[in-house]
Amino acid sequence: MAPNSSRRLRSPTTEAPFARYALMTAAFLFLALFLLLPLAAVFIEAFRKGPGEFFASMNDPDTLAAIRLTLLVAVIAVPLNLVFGMAAAWAIAKFEFKGKAFLTTLIDLPFSVSPVISGLVYVLLFGAGSVLGPWLKSHGIEVLFAVPGIVLATVFVTFPFVARELIPLMQEQGTGDEEAALSLGASGWQTFWYVTLPNIKWGLLYGVLLCNARAMGEFGAVSVVSGHIRGLTNTMPLHVEILYNEYNFVAAFAVASLLAALALVTLVVKTVLELHYGAEIAAGRKH
Amino acid sequence: MTTSAAASVRWRVRQPSVIPGFGLTLGFSLAYLTLIILIPLAGLVWRSASLSGAEFLAILTDERTINALEVSFGTAFIAALVNVVFGVIVAWVIVRYEFPGRRIVDAVVDLPFALPTAVAGIALAALYAPNGWVGQVLNVFGIKAAFNPTGIVIALVFIGLPFVVRTVQPIMEEIDREVEEAAATLGANRFQTVYRVLLPGLSPAILTGFALAFARGVGEYGSVIFIAGNIPYVSEIAPLLIVIRLEEFNYGAATAIATIMLSMSFAMLLVINLIQAWSRRRYGHGA
Numbered sequence: 001m002a003p004n005s006s007r008r009l010r011s012p013t014t015e016a017p018f019a020r021y022a023l024m025t026a027a028f029l030f031l032a033l034f035l036l037l038p039l040a041a042v043f044i045e046a047f048r049k050g051p052g053e054f055f056a057s058m059n060d061p062d063t064l065a066a067i068r069l070t071l072l073v074a075v076i077a078v079p080l081n082l083v084f085g086m087a088a089a090w091a092i093a094k095f096e097f098k099g100k101a102f103l104t105t106l107i108d109l110p111f112s113v114s115p116v117i118s119g120l121v122y123v124l125l126f127g128a129g130s131v132l133g134p135w136l137k138s139h140g141i142e143v144l145f146a147v148p149g150i151v152l153a154t155v156f157v158t159f160p161f162v163a164r165e166l167i168p169l170m171q172e173q174g175t176g177d178e179e180a181a182l183s184l185g186a187s188g189w190q191t192f193w194y195v196t197l198p199n200i201k202w203g204l205l206y207g208v209l210l211c212n213a214r215a216m217g218e219f220g221a222v223s224v225v226s227g228h229i230r231g232l233t234n235t236m237p238l239h240v241e242i243l244y245n246e247y248n249f250v251a252a253f254a255v256a257s258l259l260a261a262l263a264l265v266t267l268v269v270k271t272v273l274e275l276h277y278g279a280e281i282a283a284g285r286k287h
Numbered sequence: 288m289t290t291s292a293a294a295s296v297r298w299r300v301r302q303p304s305v306i307p308g309f310g311l312t313l314g315f316s317l318a319y320l321t322l323i324i325l326i327p328l329a330g331l332v333w334r335s336a337s338l339s340g341a342e343f344l345a346i347l348t349d350e351r352t353i354n355a356l357e358v359s360f361g362t363a364f365i366a367a368l369v370n371v372v373f374g375v376i377v378a379w380v381i382v383r384y385e386f387p388g389r390r391i392v393d394a395v396v397d398l399p400f401a402l403p404t405a406v407a408g409i410a411l412a413a414l415y416a417p418n419g420w421v422g423q424v425l426n427v428f429g430i431k432a433a434f435n436p437t438g439i440v441i442a443l444v445f446i447g448l449p450f451v452v453r454t455v456q457p458i459m460e461e462i463d464r465e466v467e468e469a470a471a472t473l474g475a476n477r478f479q480t481v482y483r484v485l486l487p488g489l490s491p492a493i494l495t496g497f498a499l500a501f502a503r504g505v506g507e508y509g510s511v512i513f514i515a516g517n518i519p520y521v522s523e524i525a526p527l528l529i530v531i532r533l534e535e536f537n538y539g540a541a542t543a544i545a546t547i548m549l550s551m552s553f554a555m556l557l558v559i560n561l562i563q564a565w566s567r568r569r570y571g572h573g574a
Contacts, residue, residue: 012471097301114506121327217403219509
């Protein structure tokens with residue numbers, strides 16, 4: 001079709017080519033300036049002085065300790081919230097009970113709390129002025145400025161991720177499959193393991209993925225409770241801050257590039273999950 | 288139905304069901320929620336209630352506190368406005384236009400969810416600092432985009448974008464094209480159709496997206512502190528002031544500021560829920 005006649009036959013439900021191109025240019029420029037450029041900057045700054053310097057800064061014992069701590073915290077926090085997410089989704093999606101809507105609102109609560117406040121509440125609970133902190137300390141248990149505090153703050157900020165993916169998904173799936181399995185003589189655990197879990201596995205993976213990304217990347221809450229002891233209570237994001245404030249930019253961006261790579265992997269897996277298993281996770285994604 | 292049967296139905300906590308595990312899953316969920324979220328938050332409220340009214344007022348009317356709250360709320364408001372404009376354009380381009388790499392653009396929008404805030408913070412600071420790639424260009428025009436409130440707005444635009452896009456996008460996808468065709472048949476030009484027919488239907492979603500981006504921006508910490516410059520009275524955000532007061536062991540002041548921020552974010556949460564309830568009544572779908 002000649003361009004001229006196609007313009008005349010333009011559908012009434014789209015914009016003129018000029019407006020279309022203007023909108024697309026605005027959108028792409030905005031995304032490039034605010035999203036892609038910062039992402040590119042992380043990797044370019046990390047390799048600014050060549051790969052040798054990059055790997056040298058990776059090999060630093062404090063950096064390795066930070067990586068180990070971040071993995072440790074995620075390995076504890078994510079499974080805790082995974083178990084909670086499944087339990088909460090089971091109770092909320094499979095049963096009708098009073099106060100259900102209120103409980104669902106409470107689960108989302110950590111999303112509307114500033115990360116700094118999420119850390120502060122644990123400082124107040126376990127700090128020097130509290131009842132609990134000194135008592136635990138006299139029994140040899142350090143919570144604040146130690147690993148347990150970091151885990152608690154991380155659990156707080158990643159609390160809703162798995163539950164909020166599973167609840168809408170399991171609500172949509174209803175209870176028919178489980179009732180069928182139970183009537184055929186399956187036990188409760190068998191029903192969960194062989195019927196429910198296969199139904200929700202992709203949605204579950206989706207929630208775990210987002211939960212893990214946040215757990216490894218959390219900064220504000222962990223910063224408040226960690227005490228910033230190098231090699232001991234420094235997670236990767238906190239280590240990035242320390243290196244950056246010491247003007248050790250290559251090392252700061254090198255550690256940051258690991259976290260950025262994690263974010264990219266998360267985005268790719270997330271997109272693949274949405275593409276291939278859209279129906280199995282869509283309920284959790286859409287309103 | 289007899290009165291006693293009606294009463295027993297009304298007073299039953301949950302509807303009968305053959306599915307097992309209600310007590311176990313709900314009990315565990317409630318215990319976990321109470322331990323991780325409710326007790327720590329209650330501790331904050333209790334601590335703040337133990338301040339006398341005069342103390343509380345003195346902290347809140349402190350010049351530095353007022354300035355920090357103004358900076359946090361002011362920059363979050365401006366950033367949310369910017370995100371409404373560009374977020375709606377980005378969502379429209381993704382939903383309505385066909386172009387190569389559309390899925391990638393769609394995935395990129397989630398980058399701020401996946402990228403740790405500290406990484407975003409140092410990347411934005413490196414870019415928008417006077418000697419950074421973007422900062423140099425802006426310098427030519429006499430614009431200073433880092434280490435002042437403008438820098439805070441830039442970081443909050445980064446953080447808030449997906450909230451607007453992901454709220455507006457599903458509603459845009461549901462728009463019935465027949466409405467636009469009807470408007471065009473009745474003689475409306477494209478601008479009139481978009482402005483008077485489409486935009487009103489999208490407005491609850493846009494408002495919700497604005498509120499979510501705003502609420503997130505007010506509490507944001509990690510991405511802001513690197514680019515803000517953190518000059519007291521000028522570019523010091525409220526979450527940072529909480530951290531500073533904590534480091535001074537001034538728990539009272541930290542608690543008071545946190546309580547004010549927390550009550551404001553709960554008010555925002557209420558507003559969002561009201562918008563969605565109103566939208567469901569008016570348009571038949573949540574925003």
